[in-house]
Amino acid sequence: MGKYFGTDGFRGEANIDLTVEHAYKVGRFLGWHLGKNKKRPKVVIGKDTRRSSYMFEHALVAGLTASGANAYMLYVTTTPSVSYVVRTEQFDCGIMISASHNPYYDNGIKLINAKGHKMEAEIEDQIEAYIDGEIGELPFATKSDIGRATDYASGRNRYIGYLISLATRSFKNVKVGLDCSNGSSSSIAKNVFETLGAEVYVINNEPDGTNINTNCGSTHIEILKGYVKENHLDVGFAYDGDADRCIAVDENGMEVNGDLILYVCGKYMKEHGALNNNTVVTTIMSNLGLYKAFDKAGIDYEKTAVGDKYVYENMSKNGHGLGGEQSGHIIFSKFATTGDGILTSLKVMEAMLEQKQSLGQLVRDVEIYPQILENVKVRDKKDAREDADVIAAVEAVEKELGEDGRILVRESGTEPLVRVMVEAKSHEICREYVDRVVKVLRQKGHVIE
Template sequence: MKYFGTDGFRGEANNGLNVEHAFKIGRFIGWYYGARQDKKGRIVVGKDTRRSSYMFEAAIVSGLVASGADAYMLHVIPTPGVAYETVDGCFDCGVMISASHNPYSDNGIKLVNGDGYKMEESVLEQIESYIDDEFEIPLATGDSIGATIDYMQGRNRYIAHLISSANFSLQGVKIGLDCANGSASSVAKPVFDALGADVRVINNNPDGFNINVDCGSTHLDRLRRHVVEQGLDVGFAYDGDADRCLAVDERGNVVDGDLILYVCGVYLNKHGRLTAGTVVPTVMSNFGLFRAFDEAHLSYETTAVGDKNVYACMRKNGYSLGGEQSGHIIFGDIAQTGDGILTSLRIMEVLRAERETLSQLCAPVKLYPQLLTNVRVTDKEAAMNDEAVLASVEAAEEFLGERGRVLLRASGTEPLVRVLAEAPTDELCQKASAFMLDALEPFRA
């Protein structure tokens, strides 16, 4: 794919991804789901809180109505809210404007089909061809021009859906929420308030520039202090578009996606709600997680990195739980994508049912030290195919032997090569990483 990566079309606003791109995406999907099928297309559109999201929203909506489709505007909402409402409202397609955990200066456009899944690559390829002017699409005229609809009730229905997914009370439970000054700012607190929790929220005052800045699931220090200083039972941190969630236990310890998969997997299996007794993690998950799964008599099937790959495996085999270390957790019984707020509700369900603290529930997992280094490069493809780089991976593997593992992969959304080393000690991780980092030096940006 030329423009669309593993998580949509990403880039610096009006540089890698510009307003003309957004207008053309709107033009294509407005026509594809409307005039092409001789009907009025219905497309739902959401966005996060970064300043450029408003510009891209206007461009996409203009493209949609110019092609004859009606654009239903959800305004600021989590990415999973767009996926949910696309299905719930019987829309042809959903559009989310967000760069997730990236800086405010970046943005992205994610598309979901009418079933709430990530858009098929065959459609994305056609969009890319249209962006490159390989064919034309007629403009709508007269009464065929589309309309814009303020669709705030769609966000309200999503909030109601989250509340109804929790069949328990949180009365008397003290919960900290870090909304990353992003999409969760308008949704998370009302959900926990409705369930009776004592909610203490931080980073929920977006100004267009502060999304993900020293906050949210990529910067947990403030939430950790908040939980300990306030004497809270648990804390949850979301990313910019709230499709990820990481937790903090009552002691201030980080509970990452691996630990969340363990806690929820063991609980769901205990109650007969884990399909085939199987969890779907990625190859980036910790060895300690796999060993804990073995001890808990849970099966697991690993996939390549990316929630798209996790869900493809889940959907193919009917599995009900999967996710990534980053906190992108998918509960296949009620969602087609990762949902940070839903993840935090599922964790609270376990805490309430088991009557244990989060630290107690995580205790059986003994995680190996991991060292993940992100190397910014000039050319990801060239770096990943370089003979010296490939040889360095083999050298690192030979060095560790059965003591650990290494993994080298290109980021799907940024000009980065990720170097992962996992071993019984930090020192071994550093020595294994050094093989690959030295080989990548000529490619550094």
């Protein structure tokens, strides 16, 4: 992980940690770098609904065109749509302006390579060196070599058409709730589901620049849970700010997180001969109950570090077709190279409709272990995680849990947090062990109160 770029791009509070100068320099470097092998590189840019996304969009465009690249604006759209447009329409690079599930005052710059994958770390390292003045000033394009900016909303429309084309049958007579998190999916999801014939009930789809992710979306699933129950809906789907995540709600108002979605889709794909290598790729955060359910269903699995980037790397390397995270990043490699919340909801609908079962029925065989995840704000993530007393406390918990649970303590890839997670047979046991480790972090002075 670099100085600026984490597991999911360059992210921080707008004009504090991530400034317009940073964005301009990212554009300058990319335009110059891509132009070394091609006179007029093409870069497509999308953004979410944060107020600061507009200024970052303009700063990136200024940097790109000053270095001789052409910039194509999708405007408000989803991260997976940028990936789709890049790989299907021969762009040299894609940029998504978003801080995903973070609060509105944060923002981020996600870089996507020509294959629609997250940008290589080596390129991000070079950008960081340029930002920090370790690379000399780059030449400006002049005269007719200066790039230009173009409206490219048509690319987003083609992505919508692609999503619609993936449905295997009509959604007629199905009542579907959508929580768009006042974010990127506000401009896409309702259109897709209505076109497919669903009776659509939408909430949190009126972005104002400051309400993205605010008590809504996949990180506040309780809102959609209540909405589905109150309106007697058949299913609900909640997305995050840039719509690369999806968390579902069944007909009873129960949460169906990424682990359960992997089970539903993995089992369905296996039964239809579509689960490559009979394997689902998960991360170390997936629940023990998921693995027990996979064992019972005869499905193999692999575990990666946290981050859909690592999930996709494993899938690509080994030819697996399905992978994802408990947080709702789900990747179907036949259809996309990144997590795609709307695509995920369409695949869940397929499993329901083709098997003529409700979502609640499809997940009933999975017994999820109680889990508590506490995000602890710390002064220095590395120092906190590598503290000898913290390590000793974690090892003691591991020994006491044995095979009846597990503890995982890791650094956040995007925020100043240490995440302490415990799974065990009861909520009370989880709470006891989480508190024990957090107490040591606090006693050692790592925690910001």
